[in-house]
Amino acid sequence: MEEMNRIPEEVVAGNGAITANEEPIEAVAQETDVAVEVPEVEPVAAEQAEEPAEEAVGDADGAEEKSTQTPQRTRTAPPQIRLDRRHILDDGNDLVMANMPVDTQRREIRQMEMAIAAGTVCYGRIIAVEEVDHKYVRIIVKRDTLRIVIPAEDFFYHSDMKDIEKATDDERFIRYRRKASHMLEAAVSFLPKGIGYDEDGIPFVIASRKQAMDKLQELHFFGPRADVHVGSVAKASIVSTGPRYVTVECLGIESVIGTGGLSAFAYIEDASQEFHVGEGLMVAVEKLDVDKENRTIDISLSHALIERSEAKVEMANEKMMNGRYIASVVAVLPKYYVVIIKGLKVRGLIPLENYNGVDPLLVGDDVVMLVTGINKERNMAIGRCIKA
The missing domain is CATH 2.40.50 (OB fold (Dihydrolipoamide Acetyltransferase, E2P))
Incomplete structure (x- = not known):
């Protein structure tokens, strides 16, 4: 209370506060013949009166800030409205359907x-x-x-x-x-x-x-009418993703599909950027081993298998000889660069000495590959390259 009623001895001129050199408020009232009510001010201790002026300025500024604050508005609760569900109005519109929640x-x-x-x-x-x-x-x-x-x-x-x-x-x-x-x-x-x-x-x-x-596994894998076999196609639900894989739920099992099984057309650098949780994915059973006695399932699912079968993806063939293709580096081996030819899903092998460049290639680099050989059994192209 004493701090709030204290009048500082010195205040920086121009901020509207009373200074020690100004006349007392009683004198001003006598000269103007205006009745002024003077509040009682408690005496200020000597040590408080000798405090630095900077602190007094801070107090005055703080008081000014407080005076400019917007008063908080009190919010009243909206009036409670009782719905008349017994008499729902009808204007005869028979083209739309709507239900109460x-x-x-x-x-x-x-x-x-x-x-x-x-x-x-x-x-x-x-x-x-x-x-x-x-x-x-x-x-x-x-x-x-x-x-x-x-x-x-x-x-x-x-x-x-x-x-x-x-x-x-x-x-x-x-x-x-x-x-x-x-x-x-x-x-x-x-x-x-x-x-x-x-x-x-x-x-x-x-x-x-x-x-x-358990119930879905009994129906599709263990029961007398089990219907899953190699080549079966089903709709899977993507439940999680990572850079190199997606996990799906399908027919009562959780299965992980690597990037190689996700696309037959392009090299997927980050599966989580291409596939998202909550989406559906058509998959085919690529491998299957069911042990009904121990009730275990070893299964491999693939989306790329569907693309190869349905879209007739081009394989490595003689027409590629001496052709130039854009490819991405997917692995760096001691003697070779392994690449994926974009658009064809054909793997390429490039000896290190067949790379015409200064800086070594890194995984993810794009190159222009000149095909000089074909391995049909492994669906692989062999050749030379320069950095794209």
């Missing part, structure tokens, strides 16, 4: 109850990864308006996570959380087990991804 949710709950009763596998998109007491991870999937909850241990049961069974609880927590964070927006399968309601009355579904994938 509560009716839509009730229909979705009925459909989910039917799926629970029938044991039907459903699909949804991952929208969140939640922690419980910093000990457990749960995956949140959205199906229409319903929230699907799946524990991480169940969710990743069929995922390839090396030595996860040997990890401690803390290590599992970190690995589950990290892996799930890369799968946001992925479309995954689940088997609904029950419906509950939270404290706000919002419905949610407890589900199992493991049981859904």
